[in-house]
Amino acid sequence: MKEFLIAFGAFLILHSIPAIAPIRQGLIDRFGRRSYFIAYSVVSLLVLGWLIHATLYLDYVPLWDPAPWQAWATMVAAPIGIFFVLAGLSSVNPLSLSIRQGFHSGSIVAITRHPVLWGFLIWATAHLVPNGDLGGVLLFAGLALFCVAGFLIVEKRARRRLGDDWDRIAGTTSIVPFRAIIDGRARLSVDAPMASALILTGVLTYWLLAGGHTLLFVAEPLALALPGT
Secondary structure, three states: OHHHHHHHHHHHHHOOHHHOHHHHHHHHHHHOHHHHHHHHHHHHHHHHHHHHHHHHOOOOOEOOOOOHHHHHHHHHHHHHHHHHHHHHHHOOOOOOOOOOOOOOOOOHHHHOOOHHHHHHHHHHHHHHOOOOEHHHHHHHHHHHHHHHHHHHHHHHHHHHHHOOHHHHHHOOOOOOOOHHHHHOOOOOOOOHHHHHHHHHHHHHHHHHHHHHHHHHHOOOHHHHHOOOO
């Protein structure tokens, strides 16, 4: 439990940096926006990996029984979350988290103005379903709640940064995925970052199911989805 708490504390501290404007802007001014986001993303993934591995060593306290449908729910939903994260980070998005800077939003922003946060939320929730033990709930429910809080923080920061431009840019998208498209305020399209994210998601999903997930995290998704095979 000690390593888990240390890892989770490191995760929270690391992800508090974007909310502290002087520190965040100081890092961007020093290293550049692109370098800052790339380095921050890599470090975030490393810390997340550490946190997941720390969870594996917690005492197993079952809360609900595993079932094949739970693994299928994860295998369907998790790639969607990965796609949103990859497309969001690689697309121009003045309203939320992105490696690229500009005012001409990428196609993923028409679906939601917070694709990265939605991606991590979908990914975390999808992994909560089959991990019916105390450690899994602490990890994935905690990450999901952190994403929900992120919506409020990022929205507030974007409103302050964009000022009078906020209403004009935000009016063409929505927080809830596909809401702006359904309302007719945005049009669904596919650009290069979205296409690249879709291809990379497919490759990554195949690798994970072919043994990558077992290699990294011990758990084998197909073994739970297809018991007896």
